Amino acid sequence: MPSTTPLGQRLLRRKPVETLIAESAGNGGAGQLRRSIGLWQLSAIGIGATVGTGIFFVLSSAVPEAGPAVVLSFVLAAVTAGLTALCYAELASAIPVSGSSYSYAYATLGEATAFGVGVCLLLEYGVSASAIAVSWGQYLNKFCQLAFGLTIPDWLAQPPGDGGIFNLPAVVLVAMVCLLLVRGAGESAKVNAIMVGIKIVVLALFVAVGLTGFHTNNLHDFMPLGWSGVGTAASGIFFSFIGLDAVSTAGEEVRDPRRTLPRAIIISLLVVTLLYVAVAVVAIGAQPWQKFDGQEAGLAQILQDLTGQTWPALVFALGAIVSIFSVTLVVIYGQTRILYSMGRDGMLPARFAQVSARTGTPVWNTVVVGLAVATLAAFVPLDILTDLTSLGTLCAFAVVSVGVIVLRRRSPELRRGFKVPGYPVTPLLSVGFCVYLIRGLQPLTFIFFGVALAIAAAAYFGYGIRHSRLERATDASAVPERTFG
Template identity: 50%
Template sequence: MLLTRQNLLRTKPVEQLADEGAHTALKRGMGLVPLVSLSVGATLGTGIFVVLGDAAPKAGPAVVLSFVLAGLAALFSALSYAELAGAVPVSGSAYSYSYATLGELVAWVCGWCLLLEYGVSVAAVAVGWGEYLNAFFESTLGLRIPEALAAPPGEGGLVNIPAAIVVLLAATVLLGGIRESAAVTTVATLLKVGVLVFFVAVAVTGFESGNLTPFSPAGFVGIAGGASAVFFSFIGFDAASTAGEEARNPQRDLPRAIVISLAIVTSVYVLVALTAVAAVGTDTLGASKASLAAVLEQVTGTGWPATILAFGAVVAIASVVLTVLYGQTRILVSMSRDGLIPRFFSRVNRRAVPQTNTLVVGGVVALLAALVPLGQLAEATSIGTLVAFSLVNVGVLVLRYKQPNLPRTFRTPFAPVTPLIGLVLCVGLVLGLDEITWATFAIWVLIGLIVYFAYGARRSKLNHQ
């Protein structure tokens, strides 16, 4: 097949996407509460339990504003996600939205970025899970997993076995079916919110205003740098959009779930960051990856609150692994159904679960978690996410122009201003990332383009329509 500009920019009709979603082989069984739990579960825990200690030294006490800025950037994109999720209720999330608005090549790049956002962030979170597992073992049993077996190369170890184990356990739960996965997610989400409320209640007893001065030692540059780092902690609010074919009423519930989950997550992040910094200062936060447990231990002078926090973090971060892994597999279902990746990724078993897809993704991510350092993973994930968010903001504008009368159960307020602000904020956060992150991302996109032109462009189902 001759690859022409027209072929590369061909779009997939919204009506066709909607029809595929309506006749999906996946099973519809999720209401609003499970969808909110899915997005909160995919988000809450990644930044607060893992990244806060890395971001606090960059911004100082103003790391609280870093969370606000990152949350604001996420909000504008969330509104765009909500509109498209209500108009195009399929499992492909930003990939499918880009296919309907910006064309196949852009959709492929977006999907390739989502592999970075979902697949790689699972590995990054799993690495942090091992830190809290060690903290829990140390406070209860006085034991630690040997460094060689609990950290990847480059961080003092040989292989991170706990990180690989939690990924494989999450994949096993997903193989049980959507109802079972949703139940586990809801329980774990309620538990993690409860643990973080407990943290705030204890940490506020050690509140010292002196720890908040100077509030912004590095000025706006430090706040922006911190926001770029902690934006990783907002990855996942869009997880509900990957459940478009397993929600009972996607047009109504998907937009609600996205907006509600982001409001919950941002509120919790700001409260936890403020009380943590005020209690111990940014130096203590930066000294340990299991930073919140260290805060409670210093504030109370005893180990039991830190033990509760560490246990909650173990459960919370495991639920993040579960929900983000779920999102990754569903995006691959959509890409496979379009012919851009091998067909086995969209095949489902008698439980309506993409079994082979889940096994492959689980195995690859487990290896990644075991062998790659957290910092590099988190940074690379942020840029992939921001590119996907940018495309969603552009997609809202394009679809408003091309199909103004398309039924929408949610309309982004003050468009086109709102999507444009979301786009500008995403671009600004991307520019705040390190050069090594840009280089890593450029290599990732180049690999993706090679895969697309060697495989996907010729096997696209649009070629046969």
């Protein structure tokens, strides 16, 4: 029977915070995720999803846009990410559930906005995993060249548009990640924590060796393309910070989430920003900025050029292979948890909310996400994937910042383990920085984004609005009681 509730009310209906938290309670039972992740493992998820997302390959596209001033681009992207991270920390401590900004939007801005944010997160996690998988093949190729003198042919190691036909290494990477995720969140988090340690050591190696070839002459003509170039580069570089909100996707699998979630978000931000700025400064000082354009496995190549030996580049390429595996692992993990939350809310078919009784993981989600990510990585060029990821991420981040303001006004009494300092200026600045970076993306990105939103609207009005749990609850309360006699 068609709903009698006006369309406007259906689009704006919100899911009470108490309901979200109640649904996440009782973990360990059928259909529930298990709380098995502590502070270090959760911080490693944030660091693992972020470091390696772009730093291993983004310089080849960002430096030609900004020149040596790309360092300022990293700072600008880091400030934007930092402002938003504070907003995430407050909402994560107030609403410690899976789903990240999708769940926060459902509680603050309404169902239609939440579904749209869910699509932005699909772009952030699913598309970024594809972009990361593409770059993994570049470092795998570099390692094979240095270690064995072998080169994977471009037609088998690059997507169409980048000189190839089918990116086989990317598909292999996604398959390995999905097999690990199916085994369980706890096991995946432990493996990721080890890989995070490896990637920090590898980037520290790059900084140490790179400093030996640092030349201040490479910094001259610091801003050859002006401030507009800095802003444009920052828009693309923001791709490198997307993993920070992966921490909040684990809200239902974290022990003591009100304390652990905000701490892990802030720890991740500090570690990531320090590493990124250090790597950017050293890379710019070690090589003329004109040489970055189109350079594959660029950081490994810089080490090889500086030392004249293969072993530093070989070690770095191997570390990059491990690091990018770690990022892909966490990003696909985050995507599956968002689909789990949407399935539990009835916005997607119920199968997306099914959890394996043996492993406590959403196996169906993992298979679906793995197939989609592998397909994109195999056939779509890298630059399109990175810009789509940045746009989806920035939109989701802006919604979270607005959500902080809305929740403060609507539920001032709600228990919060962390509060944004400088409220309301901080969330407003976060929104402003996000909008500024969105303006710097290439026009083609907005066309693809519009297509994605059109598909989302069709999915929501064709399925989600009629099957959401709030819709069923409204219809049930509207049915009059039957009387007999």
